[in-house]
Amino acid sequence: MTDVLAVLPEIVVAALAALILGIDATVGEERAARWLPWVAAAGLVGALASGVYYPASGLFFRGFVEVDAFTAFFRFVFIVLALFTVLVAPSYLTRQHVPRAEFYATVLFSTVGAMTVALSTDLITLFVGLELMSIPVYVLAGLQRRDEYSNEAGLKYFLLGAFSSAILVYGFAWLFGIAGSTEYSRIAEAVAQEGLGSPAVIVALSLVTVGLGFKAAVVPFHQWTPDAYDGAPTPSTAFMSVAPKAAAFAAILRLMSTGLGPLHVDWVLVFAILAAVTMTGGNVVALVQTNVKRMLAYSSIAHTGYILAGVAAIASGASAGAAVLFYLFAYGIMNLGAFASLMYFDTGGTTRGATLDELNGLWSRHAVGAVAFTVFLVNLAGIPPTVGFLAKFFLIQPVLDAGFAWLAVAIALNAALAAFYYLRVVVHMFMYDADAKAPRLLPSRLLTASLAVMAVVTIVLGVLPDAIYAFALDAAVPVLVR
């Protein structure tokens, strides 16, 4: 029973997803459409509350699962992200004839998977969690069935995702071969004995890095990202650009620091180089995009690079872990908000987002939406007083502390480069006038209200971040390299 209570939030979210499918089957989607998002939202709040009400800590299910501050932080992040996804999506789903109940249920199932990743202290749990998270996301990408780009996105994401899962599981097999166990603690002991001199360890480590690099969209394993993000229905893109990425980093942090901790210190240079390549690659390609949705897709690759820099700095202690966690949370809200801002545009049954020119004069057409979008872009650019700026500030600190001064400078220069394309969107919204080609805007009070709340949250946390940062510092303790 304690085992079950320990994972109560996961159970609540899973049950919620099943409930929504049940409502879809009995009441019918059309009749439930109005209140279904609120059922999902209430259930998610309940899941969060259940975790607070039944606090647990320690190993459960015979060591397959560990509940600690790290888990709690990621539960909080995933539930908040799912909550905002559910609240921004309805108008888009209705207009574009995307099955709504299926969308909510799929998002929730994926959320359960992501939460499971953060729980896992065993390769089996980790793999189950990753797949439970990924498979619903492939579905989300292809959910707009009549649009060929959505189909392409779903198929591409599925094939490359399956491919990366295979690489990952092959790496797991090598780890099992080395340690004779799938438990992180046993693996840590075995790997420490072998050391980086052992070819088997190198193979295992490389395969795991590549596999998780795919999930997190690290350059050069990012090729699926632009098409999948661009072609997926926009609410799906908003969700899949944040939650699976956060889950991938939860896996990297937990596995690399507790399972492969003894080697991690020697492996960080690989992460540092990947980080620099990823942020630069993402930003450079984003510079030349004219479709804002695709531009944001490349920008999210760049942000993977920043976060990876924090992983590379793991040797500098809790501040590195906290920086990664805080960044994931901040990135989650600002990136979700940025993609969601594109949902105002009626794209007539396609998933293509909006071009820069179509954003012209959005300010005079929808002031709140334009201002909220601007706030998210300023967040992404890392300009104060926003949570996006603080995330970069917290990040640069461990990176410098770990001795990667060049990487810190790379982050700074990349942020300046990125500001160009973020602010170019603001130029189009505020400084050009709308013309006849501007697409129709969807009426959506719920979207506007949610975006306004998210924008305000990013600014409030940009001024008063201490509660979240202290939480992140706590949560980073279990993933300290020992």
Next chain:
Amino acid sequence: MNLPVIDNVLTVLVVIPLVGLIPLLVVIRDARAAKQVALVTTFVELVVSLLMLAQFRVGEAGFQMVESVMWLPSLGIRYEVGIDGISVFLVVLTTLLTFISVLYSSAGVIKHRVGEFMAAFLLLEVGMVGVFLALDLFLFYVFFELMLVPMYLIIGIWGGTRRIYATMKFVLFTLAGSLLMLVAIVAVYLASGEPGQRTLSFQELVSGGVRFDPTFQVLAFLGFALAFAIKLPMVPFHTWLPDAHVEAPTAGSIVLAGILLKAGGYGLIRFALPLFPLGAQAWLPIIVVLSVIAIIYGAAVSTVQKDLKKLVAYSSVAHMGFVTLGIFVLNVQGGVGAVLQMINHGVVTGALFLFVGIQYEKTHRRLIADLGGLANRWPLYTTFFGVFVLASLGLPGLNGFVGEFLVLLGTFASDMRPIGGPVWGAIAAVGVILAAVYLLWMFQRVMYGTAREAYRDLPDLSPVEVAAALPLLVLTVVLGVFPQPFIDVIEPSLARMLDLADAALALYR
């Protein structure tokens, strides 16, 4: 007469524009109401800043009215504000120029999206006032960047035809510099002590407990100095300035020249120099040479400008050269001169941009060749404009002279190696002569000669325009004739900054 004493007056100064934003956002669609809210807010801010000035104790070198509250306890970062002789006039200058800009803009110059314009200006004022008050590097950075987005919007939305190119250039230049400064700030934080005792509080960093090793200082100084050199701007980072100034609306130009550039000079005196004296020494020869180049180059380029606004913009480059020169001759005379030069340049160049703007509103021409003979039509305009032009070229008795003179004195007195101060002083003095050349020549071409038929019936200054310009005229004369009271305020604090730098240097001897 007993003036009211306001508690926590510095925080009140930061908060007033934010409070004003609330009613402004409510009435943002109503241009008239928005103007009134902005006028009242900036006027209250000006009055409070004057009361703050009255509370200031002259002769004290250290920080006054300090407020310090823990802001981010897990990092030891504080909300810490305070004021001393270096910053006190810059704050008052900020509130004055902001009020003048809002006053002038509300008289019909800004025609569309008036409410949003005023909102951007209030937000900008928070950043500008905060920059001069912040005593924690983190807080300083936040305010420094807070100035960026409103100015970006002001140039980009209400600017001229090439406004988007200009505003993007402005933002990207500034951001590239300030992000490197962010890295340097984080490095300072890490070097400030063991985990748990780290700080970014300026007062703690210079109190003697923290030592930065020489290589660190050279790099950290570079990080800070680059950000400030771009903001100031120093040659060769000045190329954003002419574009931004030419395209910005008049009010934007006034605060850009009057305040934003000063944030760069202020940052050098307040933070870069006392924190990293060894770094400053290492880079000093380059900065001095670049300053002298800026003085000569800025003047030379101003001479050949065809566009009136561009001429004033390039003259700013030359004037800012005096500021950096004065700071880096590292003596009290030069430093006091630099601070005075910043204040004077804020007053005079702010006024010049105001008058170029007024003139443009009436004639819709900015090319010098298209103008001429305005003196006959506009006696009032000519008088005001003439005084500011004379002040800008450094005529004794007006304020421009005092700062440049002290900087030159300080330069001649310094014993720089390998080439001594007198050489640089002599070259810089040529810049003063060149300033007379381009400014008088410009004045002659614009104001004298025969007036065009089209300009015959254009009205002279309106009462609002006189009201906006009068405080600046008074300051120009007062600062020029009685500079001593101002010097008395600035000198002790400036000497303290140099002493702090010396004390830090002594640790390595």
